[in-house]
Amino acid sequence: MSLTLCNVHFTQQPERIVWVSSPLAKLLNLNGRKTINVKLGRDVVPAIIRTVKRKGHHLFLSAGLRRSVRIPKSGNVYIANADNEEIQLGPLIGVLTDGSRTPGAPFGPRTGFVRQLLAMGQKKAYMFAFTPRDINWQQETVHGWFLDGGGGWIRKVVALPDVVYNRLPSRRAETSSAITSLREKFVKRQIPFFNWSFFNKSDVYTLLDKDPEALRHLPESVNNPSSENIKELLEKHQFLYYKPTGGSLGMGIYRLTYHPRRGYFVRYRRGSSNVLLRFSNFPSLMKMLRARHGVGLSGYVVQQGIRLIEIDNCPIDFRFHMHKDGSNDWVVAGIGAKKAGRGSVTTHIKNGGQLMTPEQALSRTFGDRAGEVLREAKDVAVRLSESIERNYSHTLGELGLDIGIDRDGEVWMFEANAKPGRSIFKHPALKEQGRASLGYILDHCLYLSKFRKKDES
Ligand SMILES: Nc1ncnc2c1ncn2[C@@H]1O[C@H](COP(=O)(O)OP(=O)(O)O)[C@@H](O)[C@H]1O
Ligand SMILES: [Mg+2]
Incomplete structure (x- = not known):
């Protein structure tokens, strides 16, 4: 397989023709061929192939060809040939995220990051952002968001991508059946999809158990601990963290410490201040945690505190x-x-x-x-x-x-x-x-x- 960057240009012919500069034709072993399959994402289209005398790695795609393979733009991109029958442009990379109605920021607070990432990919690949709503599974296309070169956005319909980078922002939405089936549809089509989802x-x-x-590098932890678990671990380590398993940003976290003579101390964040409470015995500490989190204390993990x-x-x-x-x-x-x-x-x-x-x-x-x-x-x-x-x-x-x-x-x-x-x-x-x-x-x-x-x- 050969792989190199090439510069894609557009021409006006209605037929499906691709002109390849001679050094590129030589590198890809295409000399003497009359036709070739041109591939982008999952779109593959046969075209007439011709070589042109020109230095460097250039590709000229006719209007007829680029419409049927849905080439989103001219400029630099990788070209690969797995065998002599086919040349593949790309990769076509989809960044999956969620939309927003904010003017000028189609992906809300994620827009800046998406823009930086797409700008980085601009001279090497066809990189676009999309939301779950932008996929048409019947036609196997995506109505993607590309950078237009001037800091704005341009929408183009392209084939399903070669790879998906998942930045869906909501923990809750990600466990929905809609998103689960979306991921399965990509997997079924053997389109690599990373990362799969948030971790709890x-x-x-459990994964590393x-x-x-x-x-060796994990503090001792117990999922959904009973009050006996908490008491034992407090006696063993004198210092614990008590955290919601699906939490983030430090929300709902307690720091528990035990001094044999002075009792139990709890620190946590309430609104914009830090709270420190002392309890003289273990049952009253548990009463407070239960009052705040229910009898089961489920959805929490208790963990050895690290100094x-x-x-x-x-x-x-x-x-x-x-x-x-x-x-x-x-x-x-x-x-x-x-x-x-x-x-x-x-x-x-x-x-x-x-x-x-x-x-x-x-x-x-x-x-x-x-x-x-x-x-x-x-x-x-x-x-x-x-x-x-x-x-x-x-x-x-x-x-x-x-x-x-x-x-x-x-x-x-x-x-x-x-x-x-x-x-x-x-x-x-x-x-x-x-x-x-x-x-x-x-x-x-x-x-x-x-x-x-x-x-x-
Ligand atoms: N077992 C622990 N020992 C000491 N500090 C901890 C422990 N667990 C959490 N922390 C502190 O609390 C912070 C938040 O904990 P983390 O598990 O990352 O939860 P969150 O999902 O809220 O970010 C950590 O970055 C660390 O400073
Ligand atoms: Mg954290």
Whole structure:
């Protein structure tokens, strides 16, 4: 298989003809052919093929041809030939998200990210965004949103994509039967779809339950704990986190501590302030949690608390933004360190947390050893990602790991996010890593859509 970038031009002929510049024809082994199948997404159309004397890798597509294969635009894109019968343009990459009525922002608050990603793909692939409503399953087409080159949007009907990057934003909608059947329709057509869905905390702990290598880095956790479970774990660790399994942004999280002489302490966030309560005995602590969350305490996980490294008495944790690259390997694309706001149970920025670089965060505690601790943490993050993927039955290409490092330099994972936010990349020192992260998404789409050279399989 040959793979290269080529420059696509449009001509006006009504017939289906493709002109190939001679160096490109030579590379793709097309010399002497009279006809060829031209493929984009799942559309394949036979065309007359001719070579033109011109330097470089150029392709001239007639109006008749590009209408029937639904080529969305001219410009640079990859061209591949699996055999001598067919040339494939693309890849056609669909970014699945949700729409909004906000003028100028068709995908609401996600619009900026979608725009950046599409801009990154513009000179290499046909990349578009779409919402579930934009798919026509009967005709197997999508009414996609492309960048128009001037910062605006242009709608085009194209074939079903070669690969789908899922950024549907709603946890709840994603469990609906409509979205479940949408995903199954892609899978049935063998169109790679990543990531499958949001993770629940308990899903990830269950997934890794039989993976000793990963378990070493998970705080001890119990899903849907009974009050006996909580009591036992409190006596064992003196310090627990109590978290909603489907939660995010630190909502509904409690920090429980036990001092044999002073009793039980609970910290949590209420509105915009931090609350600290003390109970002299365990039953009254449980009474409070039940009053707030019902008798069953279901949908919660209780977890061993980790004594994180601190700056000025405020705990610090890390977001490791992980991607699969063009060779299908996990890489750390960017790391943000987050210092908790004073008295806050979590490090979320909106609860007073502060973003910094990992080097800043680690050098205070570890001094000269900071580099070594960071290298080890990166290694662990790659291995944890591999473990999650190994134990998961769907395609994964991106993860946001919430990682803690304790005072001994041990690495712990609190949760894995399958649709990680991108707020760490707002830090001026992490902008470059943010761009790299977009590059990995594109590279991995190339990998999944099989736009790769033979020796890279
Ligand atoms: N077991 C734990 N030990 C110490 N800190 C924790 C623990 N679990 C969570 N945290 C802190 O709370 C934050 C939020 O927890 P996380 O599990 O990521 O929930 P959320 O889904 O709300 O982001 C973490 O980033 C970390 O700062
Ligand atoms: Mg988190």
